Amino acid sequence: MNILKKHLYNTFDKGFREDGRKFDETREIFIEYGISSRSAEGSARVKIGETEVVAGVKFGIGSPFPDKPGEGSIVVNAELLPLASPDYDSGPPSIDSIEISRVVDRAIRESKCINMKSLCVKSGESVWLIFIDIYPINNSGNIFDAAALASLAALKDAKFPSLKDGVVDYKSRTKKGIGIVDYPISCTVRKIGSHLFVDPNVNEDLYSDARLTASFTSKNMLCSLQKGGNVSVTSDELFTMLELAKKTAQNYRKVFGK
Amino acid sequence: MGILVNDKDVVVPGEILAEGMDFVPSGDVFRDGEKLVSGRWGLVSVSGRILKLIPLSGKYVPKRNDLVIGTIENVGISGWRIDIGCAFSASLLLRDATQEFIERGADLSKFYDVGDYVMCQIVKTSGPKIIDVSMKGPGLRKLGPGKLLKVAPAKVPRIIGKQGSMISMIKEMTDCKISVGQNGIIWLVGEDPKKELTAVDAINLIERESHISGLTDKVKELLEKRK
Numbered sequence A: 001m002n003i004l005k006k007h008l009y010n011t012f013d014k015g016f017r018e019d020g021r022k023f024d025e026t027r028e029i030f031i032e033y034g035i036s037s038r039s040a041e042g043s044a045r046v047k048i049g050e051t052e053v054v055a056g057v058k059f060g061i062g063s064p065f066p067d068k069p070g071e072g073s074i075v076v077n078a079e080l081l082p083l084a085s086p087d088y089d090s091g092p093p094s095i096d097s098i099e100i101s102r103v104v105d106r107a108i109r110e111s112k113c114i115n116m117k118s119l120c121v122k123s124g125e126s127v128w129l130i131f132i133d134i135y136p137i138n139n140s141g142n143i144f145d146a147a148a149l150a151s152l153a154a155l156k157d158a159k160f161p162s163l164k165d166g167v168v169d170y171k172s173r174t175k176k177g178i179g180i181v182d183y184p185i186s187c188t189v190r191k192i193g194s195h196l197f198v199d200p201n202v203n204e205d206l207y208s209d210a211r212l213t214a215s216f217t218s219k220n221m222l223c224s225l226q227k228g229g230n231v232s233v234t235s236d237e238l239f240t241m242l243e244l245a246k247k248t249a250q251n252y253r254k255v256f257g258k
Numbered sequence B: 001m002g003i004l005v006n007d008k009d010v011v012v013p014g015e016i017l018a019e020g021m022d023f024v025p026s027g028d029v030f031r032d033g034e035k036l037v038s039g040r041w042g043l044v045s046v047s048g049r050i051l052k053l054i055p056l057s058g059k060y061v062p063k064r065n066d067l068v069i070g071t072i073e074n075v076g077i078s079g080w081r082i083d084i085g086c087a088f089s090a091s092l093l094l095r096d097a098t099q100e101f102i103e104r105g106a107d108l109s110k111f112y113d114v115g116d117y118v119m120c121q122i123v124k125t126s127g128p129k130i131i132d133v134s135m136k137g138p139g140l141r142k143l144g145p146g147k148l149l150k151v152a153p154a155k156v157p158r159i160i161g162k163q164g165s166m167i168s169m170i171k172e173m174t175d176c177k178i179s180v181g182q183n184g185i186i187w188l189v190g191e192d193p194k195k196e197l198t199a200v201d202a203i204n205l206i207e208r209e210s211h212i213s214g215l216t217d218k219v220k221e222l223l224e225k226r227k
Helices: A003-013 A095-110 A143-157 A202-207 A235-256 B153-160 B162-174 B193-208 B215-225
Strands: A029-033 A042-048 A051-062 A073-078 A120-122 A126-138 A159-164 A167-177 A185-192 A195-198 A210-216 A222-229 B016-019 B029-032 B035-038 B042-047 B050-055 B067-075 B079-083 B090-093 B117-126 B130-134 B147-150 B176-180 B185-190
Touching: A003 A185, A003 A195, A003 A202, A003 B147, A029 A143, A029 A235, A042 A143, A051 A143, A051 A159, A051 A167, A073 A095, A095 A126, A095 A143, A095 A185, A095 A210, A095 A222, A126 A143, A143 A185, A143 A210, A143 A235, A185 A202, A185 A235, A195 A235, A210 A235, B029 B050, B067 B185, B090 B117, B147 B193, B153 B162, B153 B176, B153 B193, B162 B176, B162 B193, B162 B215, B176 B193, B185 B193, B193 B215
Parallel strands: A073 A126, B090 B130
Antiparallel strands: A029 A042, A042 A051, A051 A126, A120 A126, A159 A167, A185 A195, A185 A210, A210 A222, B016 B035, B029 B035, B042 B050, B067 B079, B067 B117, B079 B090, B117 B130, B147 B185, B176 B185
């Protein structure tokens, strides 16, 4: 076993974390809205400790899916820029970036926080498409939670552009927002040995055995799950992880607002 | 004409430090006609007629007899390649690897495997690409479980202190085992994770404020406060 991983295990076995935090303690969270209001209809920056992620929301007009002629859609894309971490390479999307975008997409989609029918312009012909782009600026661990929070913050900030004769005028913006009523907050719980903890730093991220990302509505209803890592979790651990995720998601929500 | 900066001024690459032939460049200062120009980001050091720079950043440049911490990146048939954090990897030859007898055709990964961290000494640098290291010497070993910190190699002398005074103080007050590589990689481990964290904070403080005077007192204050 790598000496860094072994040391991390030893530290956890003594009941501590590398940076002195408790297992259920998160770093300071900072959310900034409208960081790129000229180029994106909605944008936000989220910092969790030294981890920094920006997200942007763009609107576009497109054709609806044949099975849902009266519903718009969302497209989530995450790009892991080499500037964020020496472990990220430029080029085609990596498995990690696809996973981040899928996890964020699932939380938004399955919580049904966006009324897709409200995105319909003309049934069967044209609907609004919402593009959410996620860019980590610095990876100091816990990119999943930061990306999810940044996406929600960008959606909160977004305002529809004007639509004239089926053509979007990006220069003029309406006052109409997406109208999300209940934001699904995601939280990732990690497992090292038999220890469960939240908000990993970069080493904990790298050497954790398993992770579980869960998202909850404001009424603590579970709306999405994603398990990662090579090690399995027992059913008892799963329930503990969910409880921990729920508690942490409530803390995130206090910062994020309603 | 004459010197244009003061001692301990922070300068950036390309900055003109002096004009005329009164001063002699040294270290990272070079002469461009009549001008002495800074080649790096650092602090000016004026000693008599000699102008030199104490760099504040930069990659590690290997030097003979330097103790460095590296990671094994490849196991070959007659030795190992070690990443020591500079542009080219170093080679560890069989004869310099261990005191033990190694049979012909033995599996070298039993001694040092890919991903292992080692404390080694540079024994030869011929040209930029050839760096030979040795594992034979006091304190040279395969490192056990511990925390690795990466600091700017230019800050290592400050972390070690005069005759090792700074690092000895940190070791004493935190009960941590610490090995500092000249290449800016620091390995440390302590019995108490809280004390280990204190040692990390002290090292980070030195790295952050290495160019400010009164650093020893600041570090001592931090260590005493967190004791």
